[in-house]
Amino acid sequence: xxxxxxxxxxxxxxxxxxxxxxxxxxxxxxxxxxxxxxxxxxxxxxxxxxxxxxxxxxxxxxxxxxxxxxxxxxxxxxxxxxxxxxxxxxxxxxxxxxxxxxxxxxxxxxxxxxxxxxxxxxxxxxxxxxxxxxxxxxxxxxxxxxxxxxxxxxxxxxxxxxxxxxxxxxxxxxxxxxxxxxxxxxxxxxxxxxxxxxxxxxxxx
Amino acid sequence: xxxxxxxxxxxxxxxxxxxxxxxxxxxxxxxxxxxxxxxxxxxxxxxxxxxxxxxxxxxxxxxxxxxxxxxxxxxxxxxxxxxxxxxxxxxxxxxxxxxxxxxxxxxxxxxxxxxxxxxxxxxxxxxxxxxxxxxxxxxxxxxxxxxxxxxxxxxxxxxxxxxxxxxxxxxxxxxxxxxxxxxxxxxxxxxxxxxxxxxxxxxxxxxxxxxxxxxxxxxxxxxxxxxxxxxxxxxxxxxxxxxxxxxxxxxxxxxxxxxxxxxxxxxxxxxxxxxxxxxxxxxxxxxxxxxxxxxxxxxxxxxxxxxxxxxxxxxxxxxxxxxxxxxxxxxxxxxxxxxxxxxxxxxxxxxxxxxxxxxxxxxxxxxxxxxxxxxxxxxxxxxxxxxxxxxxxxxxxxxxxxxxxxxxxxxxxxxxxxxxxxxxxxxxxxxxxxxxxxxxxxxxxxxxxxxxxxxxxxxxxxxxxxxxxxxxxxxxxxxxxxxxxxxxxxxxxxxxxxxxxxxxxxxxxxxxxxxxxxxxxxxxxxxxxxxxxxxxxxxxxxxxxxxxxxxxxxxxxxxxxxxx
Numbered sequence: 219x220x221x222x223x224x225x226x227x228x229x230x231x232x233x234x235x236x237x238x239x240x241x242x243x244x245x246x247x248x249x250x251x252x253x254x255x256x257x258x259x260x261x262x263x264x265x266x267x268x269x270x271x272x273x274x275x276x277x278x279x280x281x282x283x284x285x286x287x288x289x290x291x292x293x294x295x296x297x298x299x300x301x302x303x304x305x306x307x308x309x310x311x312x313x314x315x316x317x318x319x320x321x322x323x324x325x326x327x328x329x330x331x332x333x334x335x336x337x338x339x340x341x342x343x344x345x346x347x348x349x350x351x352x353x354x355x356x357x358x359x360x361x362x363x364x365x366x367x368x369x370x371x372x373x374x375x376x377x378x379x380x381x382x383x384x385x386x387x388x389x390x391x392x393x394x395x396x397x398x399x400x401x402x403x404x405x406x407x408x409x410x411x412x413x414x415x416x417x418x419x420x421x422x423x
Numbered sequence: 424x425x426x427x428x429x430x431x432x433x434x435x436x437x438x439x440x441x442x443x444x445x446x447x448x449x450x451x452x453x454x455x456x457x458x459x460x461x462x463x464x465x466x467x468x469x470x471x472x473x474x475x476x477x478x479x480x481x482x483x484x485x486x487x488x489x490x491x492x493x494x495x496x497x498x499x500x501x502x503x504x505x506x507x508x509x510x511x512x513x514x515x516x517x518x519x520x521x522x523x524x525x526x527x528x529x530x531x532x533x534x535x536x537x538x539x540x541x542x543x544x545x546x547x548x549x550x551x552x553x554x555x556x557x558x559x560x561x562x563x564x565x566x567x568x569x570x571x572x573x574x575x576x577x578x579x580x581x582x583x584x585x586x587x588x589x590x591x592x593x594x595x596x597x598x599x600x601x602x603x604x605x606x607x608x609x610x611x612x613x614x615x616x617x618x619x620x621x622x623x624x625x626x627x628x629x630x631x632x633x634x635x636x637x638x639x640x641x642x643x644x645x646x647x648x649x650x651x652x653x654x655x656x657x658x659x660x661x662x663x664x665x666x667x668x669x670x671x672x673x674x675x676x677x678x679x680x681x682x683x684x685x686x687x688x689x690x691x692x693x694x695x696x697x698x699x700x701x702x703x704x705x706x707x708x709x710x711x712x713x714x715x716x717x718x719x720x721x722x723x724x725x726x727x728x729x730x731x732x733x734x735x736x737x738x739x740x741x742x743x744x745x746x747x748x749x750x751x752x753x754x755x756x757x758x759x760x761x762x763x764x765x766x767x768x769x770x771x772x773x774x775x776x777x778x779x780x781x782x783x784x785x786x787x788x789x790x791x792x793x794x795x796x797x798x799x800x801x802x803x804x805x806x807x808x809x810x811x812x813x814x815x816x817x818x819x820x821x822x823x824x825x826x827x828x829x830x831x832x833x834x835x836x837x838x839x840x841x842x843x844x845x846x847x848x849x850x851x852x853x854x855x856x857x858x859x860x861x862x863x864x865x866x867x868x869x870x871x872x873x874x875x876x877x878x879x880x881x882x883x884x885x886x887x888x889x890x891x892x893x894x895x896x897x898x899x900x901x902x903x904x905x906x907x908x909x910x911x912x913x914x915x916x917x918x919x920x921x922x923x924x925x926x927x928x929x930x931x932x933x934x935x936x937x938x939x940x941x942x943x944x945x946x947x948x949x950x951x952x953x954x955x956x957x958x959x960x961x962x963x964x965x966x967x968x969x970x971x972x973x974x975x976x977x978x979x980x981x982x983x984x985x986x987x
Binding site for chain 2: 234237241252256259263264266267268269270276337361362363365366367368369371421422423
């Protein structure tokens with residue numbers, strides 16, 4: 219203390235600049251750190267950005283609940299609305315009626331809705347389809363291969379595929395009818411969305 | 424033993440397939456360990472028990488069989504889930520930063536430490552780099568010790584007096600130091616160090632005073648040279664105070680802003696938990712909706728739909744870890760949470776059973792194992808738990824043998840299997856000479872007969888409640904007059920028909936060696952869904968009105984008269 223007090227006179231200005239420098243250094247270290255933390259706050263750590271948009275859709279073959287087989291090749295030339303769901307997934311239930319309503323609107327055009335049930339039992343899945351009066355084709359992905367091929371991690375997950383077989387848009391979470399209409403129209407014309415969409419979702423098991 | 428069974432269980436899906444080449448499995452494990460499980464947090468696809476991770480492992484094995492290289496398989500997953508799926512990101516682009524940054528930070532840290540140490544060493548090691556004339560220092564020391572007390576009047580208007588005051592103060596300090604040293608309050612080293620510092624400072628002040636033609640005027644000139652404005656002691660102090668105040672204000676404003684930011688972010692991102700399984704993080708920041716599933720309005724009141732499966736798998740991992748570490752309350756907590764969101768989770772039931780049997784609750788444990796096996800009749804850990812429980816605690820040798828033989832049929836060959844075989848052999852041996860069956864708790868206790876407690880149980884007609892088909896009645900005996908804590912004995916009656924007459928004997932006693940003699944309190948509980956872990960509304964309870972009773976009492980009649 220004694221020493222600090224002693225040379226007030228001739229070191230006053232240099233001390234002031236020292237103090238300034240200290241403040242600036244502290245802020246220079248702290249502010250970026252706080253910035254990084256704040257940025258981390260705004261992100262959903264579970265969210266996985268899909269690299270699939272704009273790429274050709276992965277081929278698949280599923281057995282539908284009515285026993286028929288369906289492959290992606292069968293759907294060439296059609297705009298495909300590919301929806302992954304499970305009976306235990308609340309957001310899937312939330313959108314189920316909207317999807318069926320959209321199917322009723324579009325089914326006469328060159329559009330095909332296909333639901334793929336994942337991580338589910340046959341019994342529960344059938345009960346679900348009955349409960350929501352789903353009439354568009356639905357099948358089960360028993361091994362999880364189709365789900366992994368489409369990078370599914372949170373359901374409902376929906377892919378819009380244009381008539382050339384290219385994925386134009388992906389949406390994680392419940393879909394509303396307005397968005398379905400808009401994105402189906404884009405997919406029909408082959409317009410690839412820049413970003414995927416996001417709503418309330420349920421992580422897969 | 425448990426650990427091996429667990430590992431074995433995780434390997435089940437792979438092991439269940441016809442004999443693999445072991446190196447393929449090993450390769451699968453290695454590749455899965457490098458991939459992130461998309462539905463877990465910080466778990467590899469190799470470690471995660473989730474369904475998706477199991478499917479990923481199956482896909483890896485399949486692709487290996489097709490002759491793909493590990494790099495090709497990893498590239499496949501990257502093409503589906505992005506770079507994110509690799510636990511160790513590739514050293515390219517942004518990913519490179521993650522690899523380089525720690526080393527940069529380490530290097531910067533080393534440089535900083537070196538810098539600080541060298542500065543410190545320079546200060547400590549060479550305290551002499553003084554540009555001061557040694558003769559001046561000598562003069563200072565001479566003057567200071569010469570008892571010439573410098574008297575400086577406090578002329579605050581004259582800036583020159585500041586230097587003189589400083590000089591006087593330093594001299595006084597030097598004398599004080601000398602005095603302290605003589606009095607033996609300072610070590611030689613400290614004394615020399617401080618003395619040198621003070622003398623150097625004083626010499627500097629002296630030099631300044633000397634440098635000016637007239638002391639005061641010179642000092643004033645000096646001061647006005649370094650300062651644009653003439654600095655008086657007062658203004659210096661005011662300035663100092665102002666700087667300190669400014670710093671305080673800046674710090675205060677910074678803290679305030681920080682607090683506001685955190686406050687706003689937290690209130691926007693958190694919300695009260697709607698239920699036990701709900702998460703507190705909200706839509707704004709994390710994108711997790713109420714119940715972890717979003718704002719879907721039609722979802723309220725849909726039983727069993729809330730509680731994300733991801734939580735279940737992570738809770739299972741937590742519970743298992745706590746169990747391994749023998750932190751049983753934590754484990755119970757975790758498994759209870761699992762059961763709350765998925766009442767049929769076999770693994771959680773199994774662990775509950777293990778925990779219960781460890782605590783001596785054989786009946787509850789048996790119930791839990793049975794629940795697990797009703798969901799998955801081939802669940803190895805539950806079969807093991809039930810078998811050992813029947814064998815050791817229940818002494819139901821036939822049942823134990825059957826259960827363990829079931830277990831044997833699902834186990835792959837190995838040392839574990841040998842161990843189970845040995846246990847079965849032991850059971851067979853015991854059952855072949857039933858007379859010598861060691862029954863520790865019963866052996867040599869003739870007062871057994873008077874330890875029966877019997878009576879009837881009925882439901883209060885006012886409640887008009889009908890027991891459901893799967894309801895289970897528990898008759899619980901606590902020692903003394905309290906009905907809290909671990910019960911002394913429990914009897915479980917499936918699908919009770921009321922009024923029901925019961926009799927409770929030593930076979931229901933939970934703790935080995937304890938008996939039903941002495942004063943006990945008897946209560947009964949009717950559990951709607953038969954799961955003692957969950958407390959549903961509508962469960963009935965009642966107790967014997969004249970509790971406590973003596974062991975061996977008859978007509979201990981209980982009326983279920985309370986709805987829980």
